[in-house]
Amino acid sequence: MRRWNGWGDDSDIFALTDDARAFVRERVGDGVPSTDATREQALKTVPESRVKSPLFVTDAATRLDRSRGQSFPDWIAMRSGRMGPYADGVAFPTTHDEAAVALAEAKKIGAIVIPYGGGTSVVGHLNVPAGDQPVVNISLERMNKLLKLDETSMLATIGAGTPGPQVEALLKPHGYLLGHFPQSYEYSTLGGWVVTRSSGQQSYRYGRIENMFAAGRLVTPRGELDVGGMPASSAGQDLREAVMGSEGRFGLLTEATVRVRRLPEREDFHGVFFPSWEIGLDAVRTMVQSDVPLSMLRLSNEIETETQLALVAGHKTALTWLNRYLRLRGIGQGACMLMIGVTGSEIECNHSRHRALDIAASFKGAHVGRFMGKAWAKNRFRGPYLRNALWEAGYAADTVETAINWNKVTPLMRAIEQTARDVLGKENEKVHAFTHLSHVYRQGCSIYSTFVFRSTGNFEGDYERWRKLKSRLCETMVEHGGTISHQHGVGVDHAPYMPAEKGALGMDLIRAMAREFDPQAMMNPGKLFV
Numbered sequence: 265m266r267r268w269n270g271w272g273d274d275s276d277i278f279a280l281t282d283d284a285r286a287f288v289r290e291r292v293g294d295g296v297p298s299t300d301a302t303r304e305q306a307l308k309t310v311p312e313s314r315v316k317s318p319l320f321v322t323d324a325a326t327r328l329d330r331s332r333g334q335s336f337p338d339w340i341a342m343r344s345g346r347m348g349p350y351a352d353g354v355a356f357p358t359t360h361d362e363a364a365v366a367l368a369e370a371k372k373i374g375a376i377v378i379p380y381g382g383g384t385s386v387v388g389h390l391n392v393p394a395g396d397q398p399v400v401n402i403s404l405e406r407m408n409k410l411l412k413l414d415e416t417s418m419l420a421t422i423g424a425g426t427p428g429p430q431v432e433a434l435l436k437p438h439g440y441l442l443g444h445f446p447q448s449y450e451y452s453t454l455g456g457w458v459v460t461r462s463s464g465q466q467s468y469r470y471g472r473i474e475n476m477f478a479a480g481r482l483v484t485p486r487g488e489l490d491v492g493g494m495p496a497s498s499a500g501q502d503l504r505e506a507v508m509g510s511e512g513r514f515g516l517l518t519e520a521t522v523r524v525r526r527l528p529e530r531e532d533f534h535g536v537f538f539p540s541w542e543i544g545l546d547a548v549r550t551m552v553q554s555d556v557p558l559s560m561l562r563l564s565n566e567i568e569t570e571t572q573l574a575l576v577a578g579h580k581t582a583l584t585w586l587n588r589y590l591r592l593r594g595i596g597q598g599a600c601m602l603m604i605g606v607t608g609s610e611i612e613c614n615h616s617r618h619r620a621l622d623i624a625a626s627f628k629g630a631h632v633g634r635f636m637g638k639a640w641a642k643n644r645f646r647g648p649y650l651r652n653a654l655w656e657a658g659y660a661a662d663t664v665e666t667a668i669n670w671n672k673v674t675p676l677m678r679a680i681e682q683t684a685r686d687v688l689g690k691e692n693e694k695v696h697a698f699t700h701l702s703h704v705y706r707q708g709c710s711i712y713s714t715f716v717f718r719s720t721g722n723f724e725g726d727y728e729r730w731r732k733l734k735s736r737l738c739e740t741m742v743e744h745g746g747t748i749s750h751q752h753g754v755g756v757d758h759a760p761y762m763p764a765e766k767g768a769l770g771m772d773l774i775r776a777m778a779r780e781f782d783p784q785a786m787m788n789p790g791k792l793f794v
Contacts, residue, residue, distance in 0.1 A: 268303055268329060269342035270655070271648040272450070278649035280657055287574045288659060288716060291696040295658020296721040301345025309345060313352040314398040319369045320353025327351055330401050331392060333385035334448075334648070335757060336662045336730045343655065344723040349392040351378060354401040360518040364483045366402050367516060371485055371786060375400045378788050379512040381453035382427055386663070387749070388756030389460070389511060389791055402516060404455055410434040411519060419478055421521040424455025440524040443470030446751065449645050455517045460753030461509045463710070465644060467703050468552075469559035469607055472751075473508070476522045480507050484515030484781040492521070506777060511753055512788035514781035531559070531607040533637025534617065536629040537590055537599050541565050542674065544600040545701075547627035549670050552704045556619045557612065560605025561704050562640075565677065568698035568714075569601040575650075576639065586632060593630040602629070603640050660719045660726060664737045666746035669708040673701065676744040680713050683740045687733050688717055695733075703750065710750040713737075754792045762793055 267274040280288075289295070306328060313322035327350045332338040341347050352375070355366035370377045378390060380403040392399050404425030412421040413435075420440065422431060428449035431442055444464040446452055456462070457473045458480065464470065479492030491503040507517055538544035544563050551561060564572060573583060590599060604620050606613045621631050651661045668676050681697040688695040696716040703710035715733065720726050738761050741748060748754070748761040763771050774793055781787070 270652045278653050280653045284575050292694040296719045297658040298721050300343045306345040310350050315352040320355050320400055322353045326354050330380050333390040335386045335388050340723050340726045349394045351392050351399045351401045354403050356403050356406050358406045363516050363518045367483050370400050376786050381456040382451040384448040384452040387752050391756050418524050419521050420524045424517045426454045441527050447647050454520050459510050463703050463751040466559040478523050479521035480517055481519045482515045511792045513778045513792050528607045529609045530613045533641050534604045535632045535636030536602045536624045537595050538629050539595050540598050541600050543627050551623050557616050559607035562603040562702040564601045564700040566598045566600055568700050571698050658719050661716050663714050665712040665750050666741045667710045667750040668746040676746050677711050679740050683736050684715050687736050759794045
């Protein structure tokens with residue numbers, strides 16, 4: 265059963281080893297565990313529903329389980345049992361037409377609508393506004409079928425509520441895959457990926473979701489809109505762009521047609537270590553701008569490299585030999601690990617691997633084979649589970665991500681980590697900050713930073729500590745010219761920083777589109793823009 269107040273299945277435990285606990289304690293101090301609320305206590309906070317329509321399920325458990333996502337404020341709200349405000353009811357359409365009926369009913373009763381998919385948002389997309397107006401969730405989680413497969417055009421139409429593993433399970437028997445693998449892959453949905461402009465771990469080969477999204481069906485308060493469908497068009501604006509990144513403000517995306525690929529013959533992940541971040545970054549940029557056809561390039565900075573090696577369990581002998589080998593190659597303190605993904609036919613993989621490793625060697629990179637790659641692939645979706653274990657040990661964790669041009673990557677990465685240290689330092693607290701880049705483009709790359717710090721032991725203290733940290737980190741990204749979000753979307757948390765990126769006229773355009781689709785402003789208010 266899915267954990268009600270954290271990430272993952274409640275039977276799936278990611279325990280911290282003694283060595284991992286000691287590693288974290290040494291860097292940020294002794295943890296301050298909180299006393300979590302029970303599910304029974306949380307259920308008692310769900311008020312009576314204001315909605316009487318038979319289309320909406322109104323029991324307390326159904327409403328509680330869809331009231332929050334996975335942002336840090338969501339996390340501490342779930343753990344403390346302070347999960348309100350709550351939606352008044354939840355609809356579960358199974359088809360496009362049923363979704364249209366649910367939206368029409370919400371409009372009829374004067375309710376605000378918050379679309380729900382997999383509940384994995386980390387920026388507040390699911391927040392329920394407080395007020396006198398009733399609020400309903402329209403959950404697309406039962407819209408999870410393969411509706412059409414055009415093998416000639418290599419297009420698949422799939423229900424928007426289909427989670428990542430099910431997307432691939434539907435396609436695999438036919439010999440295809442989509443190839444979208446965000447860290448939230450286990451629970452995040454196809455529709456959620458589209459409306460938040462998601463990016464998967466192997467976007468270097470398969471592209472971001474906008475490269476995959478060929479067509480879609482949108483139900484709006486003003487009617488229905490079909491977008492896309494042609495391989496290319498110069499007939500004015502591409503209306504798919506109105507759907508991508510819309511975050512539920514314009515309507516419900518019920519179906520998505522995506523470009524699929526044939527299953528690859530082979531896939532391997534190789535580890536390479538570089539003497540420093542700067543050298544590793546130059547190597548990655550050279551591979552990208554030389555058009556080496558890889559599926560992934562993920563470069564960890566020196567702190568993340570140290571952290572990953574410290575958290576590896578059960579391989580002490582192998583790690584001892586690894587460190588000896590790296591020292592022989594002149595790589596010691598400050599080492600940075602690059603994970604290279606090689607995917608395709610046997611011929612393609614051999615060619616790509618040789619080209620990538622030749623470039624790595626020219627930058628003093630030491631190839632350590634597939635051992636590290638196999639370990640990474642095995643645990644590639646396990647990161648969110650670590651948050652559960654850290655919390656239980658008295659530590660909080662959060663992330664930020666951005667993207668920027670190559671010439672500004674290192675200054676921004678260093679500034680993000682230093683900002684976190686400065687913010688927590690004012691409270692005489694330490695933070696363990698570490699970073700990787702994992703989405704690469706000819707002009708630049710993403711930056712993804714993680715922060716581990718001590719909990720205060722109470723909801724108010726944790727929220728205030730996070731608020732100060734988050735606001736300064738966002739300001740730092742904006743000041744350095746980075747995007748406010750590369751892959752998580754905007755939601756509530758990033759909305760105040762949108763004008764700095766889009767400009768006043770751009771924000772007016774976004775608001776104007778929302779008014780056209782949703783004249784009553786009933787769709788997911790407070791998200792994307794304020």
